[in-house]
Amino acid sequence: MNPIWTVGLMTGTVLDGNIDVALLKTDGERIVEFGPFTLAPYPQETRALLEETLQAARAWNFEGAEPEIFARAEKVLTEAQSHAVRQLVEQVGLTMADIGVVGFHGQTVLHRAPTKDRIGATRQLGDGALMSRMLGCKVAYDFRSTDVAAGGQGAPLAACYHAALLKDVAIDGDSAVLNLGGVANVTWTDGKDQLVAFDTGPANAPINDFIKRHGKGEMDRNGQYARQGKVDEERLARLLTHPYLTARYPKSLDRFDFTADMAGDLGLEDGAATLTAFTASAVGKALDLLPTRPKRLIVSGGGRHNPVLMEMLADRAKVEVIPAEKFGWRGDAVEAECFAFLAARVLRGLPISFPSTTGAPEPMTGGKLAG
Numbered sequence: 001m002n003p004i005w006t007v008g009l010m011t012g013t014v015l016d017g018n019i020d021v022a023l024l025k026t027d028g029e030r031i032v033e034f035g036p037f038t039l040a041p042y043p044q045e046t047r048a049l050l051e052e053t054l055q056a057a058r059a060w061n062f063e064g065a066e067p068e069i070f071a072r073a074e075k076v077l078t079e080a081q082s083h084a085v086r087q088l089v090e091q092v093g094l095t096m097a098d099i100g101v102v103g104f105h106g107q108t109v110l111h112r113a114p115t116k117d118r119i120g121a122t123r124q125l126g127d128g129a130l131m132s133r134m135l136g137c138k139v140a141y142d143f144r145s146t147d148v149a150a151g152g153q154g155a156p157l158a159a160c161y162h163a164a165l166l167k168d169v170a171i172d173g174d175s176a177v178l179n180l181g182g183v184a185n186v187t188w189t190d191g192k193d194q195l196v197a198f199d200t201g202p203a204n205a206p207i208n209d210f211i212k213r214h215g216k217g218e219m220d221r222n223g224q225y226a227r228q229g230k231v232d233e234e235r236l237a238r239l240l241t242h243p244y245l246t247a248r249y250p251k252s253l254d255r256f257d258f259t260a261d262m263a264g265d266l267g268l269e270d271g272a273a274t275l276t277a278f279t280a281s282a283v284g285k286a287l288d289l290l291p292t293r294p295k296r297l298i299v300s301g302g303g304r305h306n307p308v309l310m311e312m313l314a315d316r317a318k319v320e321v322i323p324a325e326k327f328g329w330r331g332d333a334v335e336a337e338c339f340a341f342l343a344a345r346v347l348r349g350l351p352i353s354f355p356s357t358t359g360a361p362e363p364m365t366g367g368k369l370a371g
Contacts, residue, residue, distance in 0.1 A: 004100030008340030103343030180303025201282030223308025229269030250359035284317030
């Protein structure tokens with residue numbers, strides 16, 4: 001297949017109020033050109049609806065009929081994201097006829113990893129058929145369900161895109177990609193036949209929730225509260241005994257598997273510092289599990305904007321930490337670009353998950369295609 005223009009969409013579990021939209025020219029194997037990227041803000045009422053939906057999903061917990069709010073939220077977010085796609089495409093002088101496929105991740109409302117006794121479960125809200133009708137083009141969506149049904153973790157899915165990015169940077173296993181979203185995930189490859197990816201632990205979600213709980217905004221902007229605080233080393237040491245952190249990959253997390261409650265009764269500054277140190281230390285434990293411990297981490301995602309988190313990563317994970325931009329990547333766009341890349345792979349029937357990334361029984365194609 002010749003390279004095509006694809007559009008990728010992502011809204012993270014931290015609900016920062018934005019739809020990430022990225023254009024990418026790719027054939028699903030090579031990245032030919034980075035197109036424009038934008039953050040399209042949700043209306044406040046949509047954001048409130050999604051937060052209510054997340055709460056309903058936790059109460060539901062895959063038991064019984066889905067909450068009524070799911071259908072309502074799905075329609076609203078599909079319409080909002082369709083509008084964001086069309087807006088970006090037209091702003092850059094293209095039309096929807098120029099777009100080969102849209103990768104529509106949808107909003108994860110609940111994710112449950114498999115255990116040895118049961119397969120996992122995952123739910124992303126997003127009506128790919130509706131988006132396809134609205135935009136008049138092919139839409140790839142529901143990327144995780146096939147993997148989960150086959151016994152895989154359903155996450156992380158970014159591995160093959162991260163590996164494509166790493167091809168131009170490092171092929172010796174000395175570098176890995178770390179994405180700091182609501183949850184943190186790492187991708188490592190030796191550039192030959194080994195590709196490993198898994199969730200390392202939480203990233204921004206517990207910190208953001210802790211800051212919100214104290215009425216100080218949506219996040220610890222620039223790490224201002226963590227910088228003023230003192231890490232409770234005793235509490236941190238206890239938190240780091242969590243069995244997830246030393247469990248072998250493949251493994252994945254839900255956004256609420258590690259929560260702001262880890263800070264206990266600590267005050268604002270000390271709690272922020274301790275939660276930030278936990279994220280960084282958990283990454284260090286994850287690097288110890290890789291076939292070769294990388295010497296440097298190329299960091300994407302919102303967490304790289306937090307200088308205290310970046311400093312703690314270098315110090316506590318004992319690794320060189322480099323923002324994605326140093327390599328010409330767009331750190332805020334990587335997740336959306338990933339689903340543009342995966343959409344091209346869905347179109348071609350190429351695998352999007354692997355035994356060493358999600359625990360799928362074999363390299364698996366996935367995603368549904370509408371249009």
